[in-house]
């Protein structure tokens with residue numbers, strides 16, 4: 018059976034392409050052509066009914082929210098509430114990164130109850146279930162890895178993170194490196210530990226052709242994970258990070274050759290002045306493949322405010338061409354996020370995405386800002402609230418101390434907008 022890419026390469030405008038084009042207010046032909054070339058991905062799975070979301074060139078920036086249980090806080094109901102809250106607030110996709118309790122539960126409940134593309138990192142389940150059975154990391158077999166991947170695909174997951182770029186050669190260099198934080202990627206650390214212990218090539222890299230066969234069978238999107246992303250400012254932009262990106266660039270070409278959708282994951286922690294360069298490198302080396310960034314965090318010390326640091330880094334990355342932002346919450350580096358952390362993180366990422374869209378798309382994105390400016394100018398509070406990134410919060414702040422002047426309680430009767438209008442006779 019053919020994939021979405023195969024169909025678009027035959028000139029077919031599929032239902033997914035139509036929905037994305039309508040949502041983005043661009044022509045279906047433009048979306049079709051970019052899907053065919055791998056510049057846009059529409060994550061999907063043949064057995065999962067969702068509202069299609071396009072990620073990539075010429076589209077609005079999309080955001081993803083991670084949910085999932087941990088060993089120390091395993092409450093699937095809470096994770097489902099987080100997933101639903103994130104989507105209500107505007108998260109375009111979700112990833113289930115569960116590592117605690119019954120690992121199939123959150124995934125299957127989100128697939129059933131939430132109508133957005135779902136991503137997972139199947140390798141977590143492979144290693145966690147092996148460790149629970151008192152097997153050690155090197156005891157895990159290649160079959161174990163591929164069986165879990167197939168299980169997730171069969172269940173209906175729309176995109177999977179696969180750490181194929183962390184090769185035996187890269188791990189040997191990592192061992193000799195002076196990195197302060199050798200690896201901060203959970204999936205990347207499982208793979209690297211396995212590679213080190215067995216001194217063997219990464220099975221997902223070695224058998225990438227088989228991974229592509231599986232991805233084709235379910236027509237899912239691969240998210241090529243950055244196992245070696247820098248975990249602190251001091252480690253940013255080193256050889257390891259760039260070596261992995263070069264490997265991933267080769268894999269992107271292979272995936273495209275087989276008609277499999279793929280995107281590329283990026284940093285991580287990175288100083289602000291390196292972010293645009295990194296995005297341009299990804300776009301150049303991976304020939305325009307959609308870029309999914311995990312932050313980037315331009316400082317290491319924003320702990321408990323990392324959502325703000327990530328919004329700064331994310332806006333710069335997306336304005337430079339990154340297409341997909343992963344939500345970072347105030348709990349990042351500290352704990353499993355709670356509902357209020359998810360709310361703060363999603364709103365911050367949405368703001369970052371919109372700031373970038375004004376740069377990427379011009380009037381297509383900034384028309385909302387113009388409408389807001391006009392509403393502000395005429396002191397139209399209802400419209401201002403409606404256009405706000407978080408209407409409920411905007412309304413509650415405005416209503417808290419109401420001014421009888423019709424302006425807001427900041428200047429009240431001395432509202433600059435009111436006074437100047439009177440004298441300008443407008």
Ligand code: SF4
Pocket residue numbers: 424425426427428429431432433434435
């Ligand atoms: S009262 Fe002051 S802050 Fe409020 S709308 Fe008027 S000028 Fe702006």
